[in-house]
Amino acid sequence: MKTLALVLTMGATALSLPPLRVLIEQSMVWHMLVQMPLLVAAGAAWSTVVGDRLTRWNRFGLTGFMLAQCITAYWMVPAMIDRAVVLPGADAAKLVTLWLAGAALRQGWVQSNLAVQLFFVGYGLPMMAWLGFFLASTDRRLCNAYSLESQLQAGQGLVAMSIALALWWGVSLRRHLATSQATVR
Amino acid sequence: MTVAAAGTPLPANLSADGLLHTFAASLLVLAAGLWALFDATGGGTAYTTETQRRSEVARAAVPVPDFAVVDALGRTGSLREWLAQGDRVWIVDFVYTRCATVCLSLGTVFQQLQAQLAAQGLQNQVGLLSISFDPEQDRPPALADYEKRMRMQAGVWQAVSLVNPEDRRRLLDTFGIMVVPAPLGEFEHNAALHIVTADGQLVRILGLEDGPRAMALARELANASAP
Numbered sequence: 001m002k003t004l005a006l007v008l009t010m011g012a013t014a015l016s017l018p019p020l021r022v023l024i025e026q027s028m029v030w031h032m033l034v035q036m037p038l039l040v041a042a043g044a045a046w047s048t049v050v051g052d053r054l055t056r057w058n059r060f061g062l063t064g065f066m067l068a069q070c071i072t073a074y075w076m077v078p079a080m081i082d083r084a085v086v087l088p089g090a091d092a093a094k095l096v097t098l099w100l101a102g103a104a105l106r107q108g109w110v111q112s113n114l115a116v117q118l119f120f121v122g123y124g125l126p127m128m129a130w131l132g133f134f135l136a137s138t139d140r141r142l143c144n145a146y147s148l149e150s151q152l153q154a155g156q157g158l159v160a161m162s163i164a165l166a167l168w169w170g171v172s173l174r175r176h177l178a179t180s181q182a183t184v185r
Numbered sequence: 186m187t188v189a190a191a192g193t194p195l196p197a198n199l200s201a202d203g204l205l206h207t208f209a210a211s212l213l214v215l216a217a218g219l220w221a222l223f224d225a226t227g228g229g230t231a232y233t234t235e236t237q238r239r240s241e242v243a244r245a246a247v248p249v250p251d252f253a254v255v256d257a258l259g260r261t262g263s264l265r266e267w268l269a270q271g272d273r274v275w276i277v278d279f280v281y282t283r284c285a286t287v288c289l290s291l292g293t294v295f296q297q298l299q300a301q302l303a304a305q306g307l308q309n310q311v312g313l314l315s316i317s318f319d320p321e322q323d324r325p326p327a328l329a330d331y332e333k334r335m336r337m338q339a340g341v342w343q344a345v346s347l348v349n350p351e352d353r354r355r356l357l358d359t360f361g362i363m364v365v366p367a368p369l370g371e372f373e374h375n376a377a378l379h380i381v382t383a384d385g386q387l388v389r390i391l392g393l394e395d396g397p398r399a400m401a402l403a404r405e406l407a408n409a410s411a412p
Contacts, residue, residue, distance in 0.1 A: 056203035070218025082234040144363035
């Protein structure tokens, strides 16, 4: 898991540096649907190293989910996406905080029960899908840094990603319910 | 459901241990998150760079730096002097003359403004200026061609380009224009109407749909500065 975290972190960071930086500068898809998820995944993979040392501050995963939610919402604001493209400082902050969001999400996930998961999944995924629909359907360029074409693709990608994550959650939920029923019997 | 018998400890995941810590930490995180979002979006009013740029300029005018510019006839001069001539208020837009997309709608808006200015004889109060951000391609012949295509009337609407291509970055940054390469050698950029006073202050940025408001505001500023 540690190696995976390291590889993911290096991959995501490389996208912010030349020569790969041009990808996230020119394509909103590379920025929002490749680099950002990579960062979250990298943080999540690393978070197993922490173990349950933070449980006291993270009962039911509440703090972890809250942190992940705030950070991802922040980097979904079009002006912040522009800033990450233009200002190196903002881009560095993005790398650190989204990685942290991944770690927090994983820490939250393992501590959470169904009600807490339902609340945050029910809030976060529709937010992502709504932003995706908006980006794909408006004829206004919301990011000055990206072309309308790129925005359209990113919007469709966000919708697809939110559906995929919802399905993933559904499958893991079913598996979880099946195993817990088995233990009851 | 089974009821826990008296004396048996509650399952670990239901005990109250750490709940207070957690609530405190969650609230702190939520407060910090909301504050960060509030701060970054101008109090929840500006979610795009474009709205932020417009409200910043509306709050405090931005002085336009001086650049050497050239017009369709090959006459060179400084942008500041250009703006100061005739003591007019300018409505400025940014173009590249090969443009076939957003600049066409910009062109239409400017044509309407031009017609209005000419019809009402207001060209001594308000001038229209198109500045090219593609100085390498847009030499005087290209500008002349553009002026012809757009049916610009001399004395009402003019086009200029930068003499030194290295000024491009500073010009775009001052006005907050971001130019993005698009397919077929085109550019995409945030298009707007920039109101600039004769003394070179960028005082307001309005959307393309706000032509009448830009005109009213420019006239108001021109009247206010008239002796």
